Amino acid sequence: MxxxxxxxxxxxxxxxxxxxxxxxxxxxxxxxxxxxxxxxxxxxxxxxxxxxxxxxxxxxxxxxxxxxxxxxxxxxxxxxxxxxxxxxxxxxxxxxxxxxxxxxxxxxxxxxxxxxxxxxxxxxxxxxxxxxxxxxxxxxxxxxxxxxxxxxxxxxxxxxxxxxxxxxxxxxxxxxxxxxxxxxxxxxxxxxxxxxxxxxxxxxxxxxxxxxxxxxxxxxxxxxxxxxxxxxxxxxxxxxxxxxxxxxxxxxxxxxxxxxxxxxxxxxxxxxxxxxxxxxxxxRDGEGATKLVEVQVTGVATDQSARNIAKTIISSNLVKTAIFGEDPNWGRIVCAIGYSEEQIDPTNLSISIGTVEIVKKGLPISFNEEEAIFHLEKEHVYIHVDFDQGNGSGKAWGCDLSYNYVRINASYRT
CATH class of the missing domain: 3.60.70.12 (L-amino peptidase D-ALA esterase/amidase)
Incomplete structure (x- = not known):
């Protein structure tokens, strides 16, 4: 630039x-x-x-x-x-x-x-x-x-x-x-x-x-x-x-x-x-982090609901460890959405990692795993979740969870 x-x-x-x-x-x-x-x-x-x-x-x-x-x-x-x-x-x-x-x-x-x-x-x-x-x-x-x-x-x-x-x-x-x-x-x-x-x-x-x-x-x-x-x-x-x-x-x-x-x-x-x-x-500077994770949620009833779902996803330790391991494990994203306590229709759910769509209409679809891993290897990881049932949208940001997070916090006082 x-x-x-x-x-x-x-x-x-x-x-x-x-x-x-x-x-x-x-x-x-x-x-x-x-x-x-x-x-x-x-x-x-x-x-x-x-x-x-x-x-x-x-x-x-x-x-x-x-x-x-x-x-x-x-x-x-x-x-x-x-x-x-x-x-x-x-x-x-x-x-x-x-x-x-x-x-x-x-x-x-x-x-x-x-x-x-x-x-x-x-x-x-x-x-x-x-x-x-x-x-x-x-x-x-x-x-x-x-x-x-x-x-x-x-x-x-x-x-x-x-x-x-x-x-x-x-x-x-x-x-x-x-x-x-x-x-x-x-x-x-x-x-x-x-x-x-x-x-x-x-x-x-x-x-x-x-x-x-x-x-x-x-x-x-x-x-x-x-x-x-x-x-x-x-x-x-x-x-x-x-x-x-x-x-x-x-x-x-x-x-x-x-x-x-x-x-x-x-x-x-x-x-x-x-x-x-x-x-x-x-x-991005999360303790031990190697990646910045951005989650965008669209197609829900309100912006606040979208932000709540996005933050639930980036707060999930299972999602964070999957991103650290560069594993396109869409099940962990779905699981986090499910306990967000927001009223959504899961049958309309679509999920993408970068440009790779991995879930459509609430069901997994065939995708190029190597291409999905390519997006997870980047320093800035994008996840897009769409419900196609409203005009609400929102974003949240987090990081992956690495071995170093445990090391740093296990010895914080010493």
Missing amino acids: KTYNNVTETYSSFSVLHQGSVTTPKGFRAGGMHCGIKRKRKDLGWIYSEVPADAAAVYTMNTFQAAPLIVTKESVTKEGKLQGIIVNSGKANACTGPKGLEDAYEMRRQFSSELGLAEHHVAVVSTGLIGENLPMDKINQGLRQIPESLKRNAPEDFEKAILTTDTFSKKVAVQFEMNGKTVSIGGAAKGSGMIHPNMATMLGFITTDINIEQRDLQTALREVTNQTFNAISVDGDTSTNDMVLLLANGLAQNEKLTKESDMWNNFIAALQFVCESLAKQIA
Whole structure:
């Protein structure tokens, strides 16, 4: 793919930036450092906006919600604005009791003090091992270095500082025109294991300089999350710390966007691309994964039913292991569809792997197995399921399940 002027792809309403990041939107800076939570790798990252930004958030539905998530909810709820995000990796500060909550508040207080921000304009995020207290002396020492570090914008350091078992950084950025103003959206994420989100993913951070009503920003994030972050699965586990934060600081100086604006659909399309790109990067980086799996379901009553069926398929361990083994075992796909709890007519079912149809009208058909295996050998595997009984459609993304997944998680604490 050719790149020119930092643009890799141009869609009907926006362009994807080859070198974009969370600091592509005007007024945002980011960075990261090693403060000593991990042995060597970066473990403390931050995002800063020159002005308080309207904020939207979605959070894990796990009952055991980590201390930083509780503090961040409080910050976002108070005024609907954030100006800074502080993230540590290595320790999740989850299931740590009153001390963990105290540490999360201290991170918020110290970070806001160092940068001269209102405390409730700061979000606190942690990821890593559950059940261990944070080394606050090391974290506070790192926080004291941030004002100096902010002079050098380094989004790539932020992208690395938020990782745990990830094998690569995840980022994306797009730009589009709105009433003569250039608007940007940037994103970064982390996630590799414990991915089966409900209202969020592992961690997602999205920034934009668009001028928008806060309530509409929240509406947009919820709408897009259901079709992107909530449509991925790696291993069926939902973390205690999952959240996605979206900040809009208005520095693009466009006429304020609302749901009633002519440009609303353009904004949603760009935001959905950012979230879908990050979600797919997370799915591809599943612990031990060798393939990204995309399932498209069509021909059912509603889009939600289609998404539920697609996610059930990519969540099936039997389907995931068959894909790792490059075995076109259509019976495992049918089995997963059957326990999706969606009302469908199995006699209309058709299934394809890549371009190879393997089930038609609910029955297996003769197919070229070598051609089907050829599609399963690819890094990006496509499965299409059609029921021919409605207009609903939806997608979900996941990965295969390899020997390495067991190895990585069997020794996570050691």
